[in-house]
Amino acid sequence: MDVQIKPGIQALVLPDRRFKTVRIDLHFLKHAAIKDLAARSLVANILETSTQKYNNQVKFTHALSEMFGASFGVGAGKKGNTHDVGFSIIVANDKYVQGQSLIRTAIDFLNEVIMHPLRGNNGFDDETFMRQKQNMINYVKSSIEDKQYWSAQQLRSLTFGTKVIQGVPGYGLIEDLEGLQNEDVYRAYLDMIENDLIHISVSGDVDSDAVLQDLSRFEFTKRNINLGTLITNFAVLDHELKRVEHQDVKQARLNLSYNIPAFITSDDSFTAIVFNSLFGGSPQSKLFVNVREKASLAYYASSSLDLYDGILNVQTGINGMNHDQTVEIINRQLEDIQNGDFAELELNNIKKGLRSDYLAGMDQQRTAHRRGLNDYLLHRHVGAEQWLEKLEEVTKQNIEEMARRVKVRAEFFLNGD
Secondary structure, three states: OEEEEEOOEEEEEEEOOOOOEEEEEEEEEEEOOHHHHHHHHHHHHHHOOOEOOOOOHHHHHHHHHOOOOOEEEEEEEEEOOEEEEEEEEEEEOHHHOOOOOHHHHHHHHHHHHHHOEOEEOOEEOHHHHHHHHHHHHHHHHHHHHOHHHHHHHHHHHHHHOOOOHHHOOOOOOHHHHHOOOHHHHHHHHHHHHHHOEEEEEEEEOOOHHHHHHHHOOOOOOOOOOOOOOOOOOOOOOOOOEEEEEEOOOOOEEEEEEEEOOOOOOOOOHHHHHHHHHHHOOOOOOHHHHHHHHHOOOEEEEEEEEEOOOOEEEEEEEEOHHHHHHHHHHHHHHHHHHHOOOOOHHHHHHHHHHHHHHHHHHOOOHHHHHHHHHHHHHOOOOOOHHHHHHHHHHOOHHHHHHHHHHOEEEEEEEEEOO
């Protein structure tokens, strides 16, 4: 259960004796616009490198090694309409060290990283700012070399357009990044620590009351924040959007998106999860078996589900000459599901795979934290027993009915021919 430490600051403690480590995840969450993404992502990169106390990489690394080799990281990304700057640290349980509270030390380290960055005249330390900005620009520009990732981004912009955050990468737009000044990014940092919703998760063999007491060491102030809804309903289009690009590539990429009538909070979200796994989201799926294995039309073929925006994506790597044939056989897999051309045994095997994946996730601290955060943001709680029951309730007829309501939205084709 989430506990409010202060207004706008939530804590979730998950005591579990199975875990030998203690994991602390801390998220700064904001209902974001496109203009926010580049600055907030650069803030994450800057805060990961130095602080006033640990003002160089040697001191920073030494602080982690003093916590018996703690694992630490910072990242930024999107969840529906929300941008998330996340901090994570993993330390050994206090039971395995003598005379030291690693949990308290880890919290103090996170507080130092977040609240006391290395500063300069314009906000952040100028050298750190310039280095991290250039590193991020280099990363963004190099992403075009990963054709699978780049093609997925092109499909995203085609699917959603470029006026909402769903249509742009999590790091924002390259032109926004290149134009950022130190004071712009520092202003975004101050807005983040003063106004974002903060969610903290702690798991391990811990005492909940003691952890909640230790979390008061963070120097966060109360805030009044309304994230709004995470979910957006993108209406079905009158016609399919298509874009073709030609580059010197040996392997063409054919990516498609579909509207799927389900969202993460809707009753039929479990039907969508099973449908996706049957269609292309597992090694037992129709895309994998029939497009990749039997027809040998694709180097890879899979689907993924976005239940925050009601979108299903298909990714394939193919020979460019096989474009039309690949589209035809992908459409055939969807039609087969619409017509009920799959056996109950096939459906049961798909459910077994999903059940196994879910249960395996319960043994991972990261997954437990992610599920807890989602439950808080979505104002609901789905326990393991309920989740598995909902999965079992999905019928063959449910799958057929949903498949008939899946509508193609966009196609991006990167061709080397």
